[in-house]
Amino acid sequence: MTTPRIVIVDDHELFRDGVRSRLSGELEVVGEAGTVDEALRVIRLTEPDVVLIDVHMPGGGGLAVVSALAGELPKVRFLALSVSDAPEDVIDLVQAGARGYVTKTIDPAELAKAARRVAQGDAVFSPSLAGFVLDAFAAGAGFTPAEVDPELARLTQREREVLQLIARGYLYKEVGLELGISPKTVEHHVSAVLHKLQLSNRHQLSRWAAERQI
Amino acid sequence: MNQVSDRYPALALSAAVLASSALMALDQADSLRLDWRWAVAIACLTAGLGLLAVAPSSGAQYVGTLTRIAGPRRAVLWGARAATVLSAPVAGIGPAVYAGLSLVRALAEEPVADGQPDWRRSLGTGLVGLSYVVAAVTVGFQVGSDPLLWGVLLGAAGLSAYWWAAGSIREHRKGAIALAALAALLWFAVGAVGTSGGGSEEIIAAVAAGAGLAVLVLAPRWVRRSRALATERVELARANERSEVAGAVHDSVLQTLALIQSRADDPAEVKALARRQERDLRTRLFGGPDARPVSLAGALRSVAAEVEDAHRVKVDVVIIGDARLDDASAALVASAREALFNAAKHAPDSPLSLFGEIDERVVSVYVRDRGPGFDLETIPEDRRGVRDSIMARMVRHGGHAAVRTAPGGGCEVRLVQERPR
Numbered sequence: 001m002t003t004p005r006i007v008i009v010d011d012h013e014l015f016r017d018g019v020r021s022r023l024s025g026e027l028e029v030v031g032e033a034g035t036v037d038e039a040l041r042v043i044r045l046t047e048p049d050v051v052l053i054d055v056h057m058p059g060g061g062g063l064a065v066v067s068a069l070a071g072e073l074p075k076v077r078f079l080a081l082s083v084s085d086a087p088e089d090v091i092d093l094v095q096a097g098a099r100g101y102v103t104k105t106i107d108p109a110e111l112a113k114a115a116r117r118v119a120q121g122d123a124v125f126s127p128s129l130a131g132f133v134l135d136a137f138a139a140g141a142g143f144t145p146a147e148v149d150p151e152l153a154r155l156t157q158r159e160r161e162v163l164q165l166i167a168r169g170y171l172y173k174e175v176g177l178e179l180g181i182s183p184k185t186v187e188h189h190v191s192a193v194l195h196k197l198q199l200s201n202r203h204q205l206s207r208w209a210a211e212r213q214i
Numbered sequence: 215m216n217q218v219s220d221r222y223p224a225l226a227l228s229a230a231v232l233a234s235s236a237l238m239a240l241d242q243a244d245s246l247r248l249d250w251r252w253a254v255a256i257a258c259l260t261a262g263l264g265l266l267a268v269a270p271s272s273g274a275q276y277v278g279t280l281t282r283i284a285g286p287r288r289a290v291l292w293g294a295r296a297a298t299v300l301s302a303p304v305a306g307i308g309p310a311v312y313a314g315l316s317l318v319r320a321l322a323e324e325p326v327a328d329g330q331p332d333w334r335r336s337l338g339t340g341l342v343g344l345s346y347v348v349a350a351v352t353v354g355f356q357v358g359s360d361p362l363l364w365g366v367l368l369g370a371a372g373l374s375a376y377w378w379a380a381g382s383i384r385e386h387r388k389g390a391i392a393l394a395a396l397a398a399l400l401w402f403a404v405g406a407v408g409t410s411g412g413g414s415e416e417i418i419a420a421v422a423a424g425a426g427l428a429v430l431v432l433a434p435r436w437v438r439r440s441r442a443l444a445t446e447r448v449e450l451a452r453a454n455e456r457s458e459v460a461g462a463v464h465d466s467v468l469q470t471l472a473l474i475q476s477r478a479d480d481p482a483e484v485k486a487l488a489r490r491q492e493r494d495l496r497t498r499l500f501g502g503p504d505a506r507p508v509s510l511a512g513a514l515r516s517v518a519a520e521v522e523d524a525h526r527v528k529v530d531v532v533i534i535g536d537a538r539l540d541d542a543s544a545a546l547v548a549s550a551r552e553a554l555f556n557a558a559k560h561a562p563d564s565p566l567s568l569f570g571e572i573d574e575r576v577v578s579v580y581v582r583d584r585g586p587g588f589d590l591e592t593i594p595e596d597r598r599g600v601r602d603s604i605m606a607r608m609v610r611h612g613g614h615a616a617v618r619t620a621p622g623g624g625c626e627v628r629l630v631q632e633r634p635r
Contacts, residue, residue, distance in 0.1 A: 131532035169567025
């Protein structure tokens with residue numbers, strides 16, 4: 001497999017340096033940006049496979065970048081990074097088109113793995129995001145988003161099981177072993193959940209997340 | 215820089231005095247058939263424009279109404295100024311529009327918190343406004359005295375003066391004196407019309423116009439002062455918040471950084487300090503309902519924190535839902551604590567996961583480590599931790615516990631408890 005080309009967007013130079021030096025063997029860092037404008041420029045210029053994007057940045061944050069580019073550059077995939085475990089910070093980014101979310105305390109090897117997964121078009125759920133989605137969909141929370149297809153408003157039994165195992169700290173491989181399915185099928189379920197999440201009513205979901213403070 | 219620019223106002227004023235003297239002299243000599251008021255108006259206009267021309271460009275707050283509307287288009291600006299002056303004879307349309315726009319602006323726009331008006335700009339604006347008025351008065355004096363016209367003109371004068379007087383809190387006193395002088399001047403002009411006309415109607419109109427002037431001048435001033443007070447309150451609240459944050463940062467972050475520096479040779483200790491600080495900040499920033507001591511989710515989180523501190527490990531906590539902490543769920547929390555401590559002891563270098571799902575019927579808690587694992591069968595009877603503390607306690611409180619482990623495969627303790635109906 002080719003090495004994914006990545007761009008790191010974070011307003012803390014120290015953090016960018018750290019990520020770059022730790023990922024350099026595994027991924028090709030083709031650009032960096034510290035502001036929203038810079039990010040738009042660098043990403044348009046380099047068209048990387050994956051953008052590691054900080055949720056909290058001055059000038060609109062990661063959301064501004066993802067919303068601006070998600071439609072324009074469909075091949076560029078976004079992985080949101082946040083210092084906070086609070087998914088209400090991240091849910092907007094996921095809904096705007098980010099393929100997943102990890103916390104900044106993530107192990108470098110795991111981060112590289114997550115970036116590769118995103119580069120392949122799969123979704124990356126941290127345990128806390130998995131927990132959030134379970135909670136949101138389980139409670140019903142009143143967001144019946146996809147008028148077209150009521151199936152989209154619910155999680156299937158299998159999807160619930162997958163998310164539960166992720167929340168319990170299982171890696172995808174272990175989830176597959178536990179459920180007797182292939183890792184590829186696990187990826188498939190997680191991507192399906194991401195899709196449902198992206199179709200959900202944004203405002204209801206955000207407000208609900210903020211109220212719950214998961 | 216200042217010394218040089220301070221000379222310009224004097225020059226402008228001298229030019230104005232010279233111009234008006236020349237006009238008066240020419241008038242006196244019958245070369246021009248001008249009313250003396252025209253000389254005053256032209257002097258005011260010259261001086262005002264001179265002052266505006268030399269005043270340093272100010273914050274948008276103190277830019278005159280016309281300048282604000284015209285923006286950077288100079289032609290529009292001068293066109294608007296000319297139209298204001300030239301339309302004054304027609305029932306005071308120009309000054310009236312100017313007054314209306316000033317009033318709208320004064321009421322609609324937020325003040326710029328940290329702008330100080332340049333006195334040249336304030337005075338210049340005032341003088342230009344006054345020149346409009348005097349010119350209109352002169353024309354009105356010639357054309358006839360319609361009480362409505364007077365009211366309009368006085369309003370225009372008041373609002374022109376507003377930009378002078380209300381520009382700055384510091385210039386409060388100067389502004390008040392200038393306003394009083396302006397009002398007296400206009401009052402005198404109106405009085406002159408009243409006596410020359412001789413009718414009581416004109417006097418009533420003059421009194422009404424004077425009252426209108428007072429309202430028009432004082433209302434924007436009042437608006438501005440109350441806004442300034444509101445701004446002050448906001449600033450005060452901000453300052454309080456800043457000092458609170460600074461205090462919190464000092465108590466927590468700086469202390470931790472100091473500790474980290476002194477323990478730099480002990481990576482485990484440094485990690486633990488950083489982790490504790492992170493948790494502390496997280497609680498401060500995102501702290502939610504979980505902070506309640508009566509919450510089951512909160513209790514689970516706090517035992518995870520306890521383990522993190524005691525064993526220098528990282529615990530990924532995901533809790534879904536919440537419930538009131540009662541005796542039974544307190545036993546569950548104690549079991550979870552025991553499981554976490556065991557995991558930290560036997561798998562010291564691996565991250566731990568704590569997952570809790572609390573719904574209406576049942577509470578499930580999973581504690582997982584990625585340590586070496588072990589064979590359940592080989593645990594001797596006298597190792598009571600797992601059997602007594604966890605399994606037996608769960609059974610006593612209407613639940614059960616299960617351990618899943620294999621050598622090399624980590625360990626997961628599952629605690630399940632039915633919730634009372």
